[in-house]
Amino acid sequence: MKIWRSEETRGERYLARVERRGLEAVSAQVEERARRVVAAVAKRGDRALVGFVRRYDLRGMKAGDLRLHGEVAAGEEVSEDFIDAVELALENLKAFHEPQLPKGYALEQEGNDLSIRVRPIESVGVFLPSGAGAAIAALLMAVVPARIAGVSRIAVATPPRAFLSSRQLRYVLDRLDLREVYLMGGAHAIAALAYGTDSVTPVDKIVGSGGRLVAAAKRAVSGRVDVDASDGPAEIVIVADSHAEPDLAAADLLAQAAHDPDALAVLLTPSKTLAERIDRRVGARLRALPKGAAARIALRDRGAILLVPDLEAAIEVVNRIAPTHVELLVGDPLRFVEGIERAGMIHLGPFSAVALGDFGLGSNHRMPTGGAARFSSPLGVWDFVQRIGVVRVAPHRYAKLARAAAALAADEAPPLRAESLRAGSRGRA
Numbered sequence: 001m002k003i004w005r006s007e008e009t010r011g012e013r014y015l016a017r018v019e020r021r022g023l024e025a026v027s028a029q030v031e032e033r034a035r036r037v038v039a040a041v042a043k044r045g046d047r048a049l050v051g052f053v054r055r056y057d058l059r060g061m062k063a064g065d066l067r068l069h070g071e072v073a074a075g076e077e078v079s080e081d082f083i084d085a086v087e088l089a090l091e092n093l094k095a096f097h098e099p100q101l102p103k104g105y106a107l108e109q110e111g112n113d114l115s116i117r118v119r120p121i122e123s124v125g126v127f128l129p130s131g132a133g134a135a136i137a138a139l140l141m142a143v144v145p146a147r148i149a150g151v152s153r154i155a156v157a158t159p160p161r162a163f164l165s166s167r168q169l170r171y172v173l174d175r176l177d178l179r180e181v182y183l184m185g186g187a188h189a190i191a192a193l194a195y196g197t198d199s200v201t202p203v204d205k206i207v208g209s210g211g212r213l214v215a216a217a218k219r220a221v222s223g224r225v226d227v228d229a230s231d232g233p234a235e236i237v238i239v240a241d242s243h244a245e246p247d248l249a250a251a252d253l254l255a256q257a258a259h260d261p262d263a264l265a266v267l268l269t270p271s272k273t274l275a276e277r278i279d280r281r282v283g284a285r286l287r288a289l290p291k292g293a294a295a296r297i298a299l300r301d302r303g304a305i306l307l308v309p310d311l312e313a314a315i316e317v318v319n320r321i322a323p324t325h326v327e328l329l330v331g332d333p334l335r336f337v338e339g340i341e342r343a344g345m346i347h348l349g350p351f352s353a354v355a356l357g358d359f360g361l362g363s364n365h366r367m368p369t370g371g372a373a374r375f376s377s378p379l380g381v382w383d384f385v386q387r388i389g390v391v392r393v394a395p396h397r398y399a400k401l402a403r404a405a406a407a408l409a410a411d412e413a414p415p416l417r418a419e420s421l422r423a424g425s426r427g428r429a
Contacts, residue, residue, distance in 0.1 A: 046063045137358055212231075253267060254285055325347060363378070
């Protein structure tokens with residue numbers, strides 16, 4: 001890995017490039033390709049959808065094959081260890097997410113009643129990525145908070161090969177009693193869930209991760225449906241001091257870099273000695289990987305070790321990067337938590353491994369990427385509800401409020417809102 005000082009020219013240039021990563025995540029060509037796919041499915045429905053499924057997912061698929069019918073798992077067996085792991089993940093996810101359920105409120109103000117009702121979104125589509133482990137984790141992270149919120153209909157889209165090759169995925173779909181399962185992946189699945197076809201019933205919101213084309217398709221359908229936070233490559237920033245174990249830090253950097261060639265893995269430390277020891281451990285592990293391994297490419301192109309003046313400076317750099325994951329491998333991690341204002345998740349100490357959050361710790365691993373942690377948050381129950389305002393104005397309060405509203409609308413032409421305030425019985429109030 002490259003070792004630079006954060007305050008020197010090369011380190012500053014690297015940080016400036018990292019800060020711009022969200023703008024560079026998806027090219028104009030990918031955006032245009034996604035728009036074409038979405039437009040085709042929106043216009044031609046199943047004809048376009050089946051064509052894309054045959055081209056990108058599985059040859060020979062027909063419209064009647066898109067949606068599963070009957071039981072998903074059909075009595076297949078999985079190991080007891082896997083079943084126990086699923087149950088523990090479900091238990092932990094429920095415990096973590098149940099307190100998130102938002103409540104409405106009511107305000108009485110001199111006879112006026114103003115309130116907020118909270119109700120669940122009616123239908124949600126969950127898009128699952130390829131890879132059994134990733135798909136299972138994504139499924140759990142989306143379905144548990146949606147169910148807690150009260151979502152009545154959950155549809156799942158997964159590439160047919162991912163479904164057919166994993167009895168573990170089929171087991172979890174069955175365990176969660178998910179019966180609306182569509183065998184389709186890619187941008188065409190996002191389009192079908194958003195616009196609907198003869199074979200696919202549209203939803204109100206789409207969540208789930210995928211590649212760049214899927215991310216671009218989600219942006220293309222946003223507005224037609226709601227979508228969750230931006231997709232992007234995995235990100236980790238480790239802040240380490242002399243207490244950090246070099247092997248552990250190296251392993252955690254590589255674990256996230258292995259997700260994607262565009263993954264971001266950064267180490268911040270005041271110690272040049274520690275930086276060099278971790279760099280050697282990373283290098284040794286990389287030599288055991290194939291030449292084209294994602295971790296090799298990610299660490300070569302986007303990874304770095306930055307030497308910072310002190311740990312306080314490291315926290316300032318963390319806030320500049322606004323990463324998905326921050327790992328504090330320092331003697332007193334609690335001391336720095338309040339200073340971190342831009343991050344998806346903060347992992348304190350050597351036993352709070354990022355990989356635990358990916359698979360069943362209870363926290364949600366669907367988090368903002370590409371610097372979106374500046375304004376976005378991990379997926380939660382609040383993402384599956386909507387708020388509806390309700391107002392009732394008392395007659396004796398109307399005249400004063402109407403005068404104020406008319407004054408604020410005085411410059412409007414034509415003055416239709418001001419006239420509405422004087423219409424009918426309101427004009428006699």
